[in-house]
Amino acid sequence: MNHLLLVAHGSRRASSNEEVHRLAEQLKSLAGTQYADVSAAFLELVEPSIPAAIQTAIDKAAQEIIVLPYFLSRGRHVVTDVPTQVQIKQTEYPQVKITIAPYLGAEQASLAALLLEILSKHHE
């Protein structure tokens, strides 16, 4: 059982956090059978926290958890904060394989293509 955990910053605006949950649902339907489950967690301000979401996945029998940082820049959150919170649960559950995928912003070429797609719609 593998679990994909989309991790966003967390916002005071409920609508921003709902966007992240919707994106997790979209990932779940797009990924098909690739992941047994997909959920969202937040680094700050909003529940579930990263450790809480990892715990929930483990309670649901996840043996592998892939953390996907939904961040644009390689700042402190990506470099330090997300890994630190993940490590708390990795230490607690050494038998579960937890990995952190590259953050969204690292995919510059794909992001550039996506931005041009947005622009082409804007110009229509």
Add this chain to the structure above:
Amino acid sequence: MNHLLLVAHGSRRASSNEEVHRLAEQLKSLAGTQYADVSAAFLELVEPSIPAAIQTAIDKAAQEIIVLPYFLSRGRHVVTDVPTQVQIKQTEYPQVKITIAPYLGAEQASLAALLLEILSKHHE
């Protein structure tokens, strides 16, 4: 002469801001002749500010400026702060057409596909 202005938040980490400048360069080469020029601006902390970058584009004879918000969530920055800074220059130069394209995070379906692309590389 049209000008594409990529607007990011701005970070205390120089490397994050350099990423944004590199992305603007990538957009310029990918977009071909679609935009006469492409540059980057920052909402906070870093120069050039949005008004300064718009001024530079106008000084270089831009008649149309497309502002592209490089933000993931529809928070205060996207809803209020970027439009407010753009409006300062629009009021000063009513003859220049300045529009704001949808923010990156609005493209949920494309972002989901991109995230799965990141994951497929992570699993290789």
